[in-house]
Amino acid sequence: MSTGIGTRGEPVTPVNPAGNTTVDIAALLERGRTLSTPVLKAAVDRLAPPMDTVAAYHFGWIDVEGRPADGDGGKAVRPALALLSAEAAGATPETGVPGAVAVELVHNFSLLHDDLMDGDEQRRHRDTVWKVHGPAQAILVGDALFALANEVLLEIGTVEAGRATRRLTTATRKLIDGQAQDISFEHRERVTVEECLEMEGNKTGALLACAVSIGAVLGGADDRTADTLEAYGYHLGLAFQAVDDLLGIWGDPLATGKQTWSDLRQRKKSLPVVAALAAGGPASEQLGELLAADAKSNDFDSFSEAEFATRAALIEEAGGREWTSQEARRQHAVAIEALDGVDIPQQVRAQLTALAEFVVVRKR
Numbered sequence: 001m002s003t004g005i006g007t008r009g010e011p012v013t014p015v016n017p018a019g020n021t022t023v024d025i026a027a028l029l030e031r032g033r034t035l036s037t038p039v040l041k042a043a044v045d046r047l048a049p050p051m052d053t054v055a056a057y058h059f060g061w062i063d064v065e066g067r068p069a070d071g072d073g074g075k076a077v078r079p080a081l082a083l084l085s086a087e088a089a090g091a092t093p094e095t096g097v098p099g100a101v102a103v104e105l106v107h108n109f110s111l112l113h114d115d116l117m118d119g120d121e122q123r124r125h126r127d128t129v130w131k132v133h134g135p136a137q138a139i140l141v142g143d144a145l146f147a148l149a150n151e152v153l154l155e156i157g158t159v160e161a162g163r164a165t166r167r168l169t170t171a172t173r174k175l176i177d178g179q180a181q182d183i184s185f186e187h188r189e190r191v192t193v194e195e196c197l198e199m200e201g202n203k204t205g206a207l208l209a210c211a212v213s214i215g216a217v218l219g220g221a222d223d224r225t226a227d228t229l230e231a232y233g234y235h236l237g238l239a240f241q242a243v244d245d246l247l248g249i250w251g252d253p254l255a256t257g258k259q260t261w262s263d264l265r266q267r268k269k270s271l272p273v274v275a276a277l278a279a280g281g282p283a284s285e286q287l288g289e290l291l292a293a294d295a296k297s298n299d300f301d302s303f304s305e306a307e308f309a310t311r312a313a314l315i316e317e318a319g320g321r322e323w324t325s326q327e328a329r330r331q332h333a334v335a336i337e338a339l340d341g342v343d344i345p346q347q348v349r350a351q352l353t354a355l356a357e358f359v360v361v362r363k364r
Contacts, residue, residue, distance in 0.1 A: 023354035032079030035093065036100040043101060043148045047141070050133075054141045058112060058129045071126065075362070077240075077355065078103045078211040084351055085215030085229060088344040096215025098152050099164055103211045105149035106172050110207075112142035114179065118266050125257040146172065156218070164217045167226070171210035178203025185269040189292050196274045197238065204244070205237030212236070212352070228342040232352065235335035240359045242328035245270040246321065247364065249312050255364040261308035267294065271327065276320030283317035290314070332360045 044055045056062045060071020079100035086096030114120070115128040116138045122128065130138035149172075153165045181199035185191045212233035213226040221229075247256050248263030249272055256262075263270050277288055290311060294300055315321060335356050339349055 023351050025354055025358050028084075028351055028355065029076045029080050031093070032076045032081075032083055032100060035083065035097050036076075036079040036104060039097055039101045039152075040104055043105065043152055044145075046148065046151075047144050050137070051141050051144050054129060054133050054137045055108075055145065057132065058108060058141065060124065060126070064127070064132055071124065074124065075364075077359065078107055078208065080355060081208065081211040081233065081352075082215040084348055084355075085212050086219045087215075088229060088342070088348045088352075089216040089219035089221035089225065090345075091215070091219030093215075095219045098156055098161075099168075099214035099218050100211075102149040102153050102164075102168055103207060103214060105145045105152065106168065106175070107207060109142045109145040109149070110175055110179065112138045112145070117179070117183065120258070120262075120266075122257055122259070160218050160220060164214050167210050167214060167217060167230075171206040174202040174206035178206070182268070186267045187295070188269070189288075189295060190277065191269040191274050193271070193274050193278055196269060196271055200241040200245075200271070201234065201238055204241040205234040208237035208240060209233035225342055228338060231338040231341070232335045232356075235331045235338060236356050236359060239328045239331035239335060239356070242271055242324050242331065243360055243362060245272055246324055246328075249315065250321065251364070257364070260305065261312055264308050264311055265303075267291075267300070271324045272315050272320035274320075275323040275327075276315040276318035279318045279320070279323070281318060283314045287311065287314040287318055328360045332356055 040059070041056075041061070044052060044059070046052075047055060053062065053066060057064065060069060063069040063071075082096045082100035082103055083093040084096075085099070086093055111123065112129055115123055116130040116135055120128055121131045128138075129141065149168060150165055153161050153168065155161075178199050178201070181195070182203060185196070185199065209230040210233070213221075213229040216229055217226050245263065248258070248268065248270055249261060251258070251262075253260055259265060263273075273287075273291075276284055277291075278284075336353055339352060344352075
């Protein structure tokens with residue numbers, strides 16, 4: 001599939017075999033930002049000081065000194081999916097805005113807590129909240145964003161809002177399950193590929209699945225339609241996380257905003273690592289020995305760049321990088337196939353297809 005480049009660096013993708021449907025991914029993501037950001041800011045403004053300013057810093061709206069900033073607020077894939085979800089049900093994109101905002105609030109709740117638990121000092125090329133404002137504020141603001149997410153949905157006051165909230169809370173519980181699994185894996189010498197996929201399905205797939213169904217639910221879609229859209233989102237989430245796992249080891253820090261070899265520094269049992277360990281062969285065995293020694297090391301934080309580079313090279317030699325790249329494509333294909341099970345407007349189908357392609361070819 002050929003791609004061009006949009007105004008923000010995202011691909012502009014022809015998605016229909018006849019070549020007459022072109023989706024501007026940059027415009028699609030920008031629409032999600034434009035429609036959801038004012039409502040998101042209004043929700044954050046409800047927080048008591050200093051949580052309101054801490055949250056504003058996290059979202060990139062202000063700098064460390066409290067001055068207005070035009071920070072990188074992320075890719076905005078989830079808001080874009082929530083608006084498309086509403087259109088899939090025949091509603092206006094605006095119908096999906098509360099769902100888009102709720103999903104973004106939950107997503108950022110998880111980022112605030114994850115950064116603290118992982119010890120990440122940088123996100124989107126800026127110091128993380130816990131580094132600037134302290135661990136207590138990172139925890140409190142994360143909790144507050146989760147509460148706001150439910151508030152934003154429930155205050156709509158409709159039956160559909162209640163259905164949407166149930167899907168969001170279920171997705172949030174799965175997300176937390178996934179984070180707990182991820183942390184537990186760091187202290188294990190071996191994790192199976194199946195366990196890793198289950199963890200990533202919870203940690204990433206569940207919320208993306210919710211994003212691509214929540215707007216449809218708010219638009220009055222039945223459970224069968226919402227469930228089918230969730231299947232697309234779940235597999236898209238697995239593709240998304242597989243790409244994230246690749247970027248977590250081999251991503252360009254200038255693009256990702258994180259350190260080189262960031263996942264290796266955190267001893268993450270991500271898909272490339274797990275696949276490499278499962279592959280067998282000399283490189284796999286050598287990698288296993290090094291990682292087992294790493295788990296017992298008291299000097300891990302002082303490892304040199306060369307030591308991390310050696311581990312990355314062994315993962316690649318054992319086939320972990322290629323396997324993960326292929327898994328991203330496989331999950332992408334399953335996501336697209338899921339759309340065959342639901343009757344949605346052709347333009348929405350084209351946009352969902354193009355967004356799925358964007359997820360597996362992105363650089364950050």
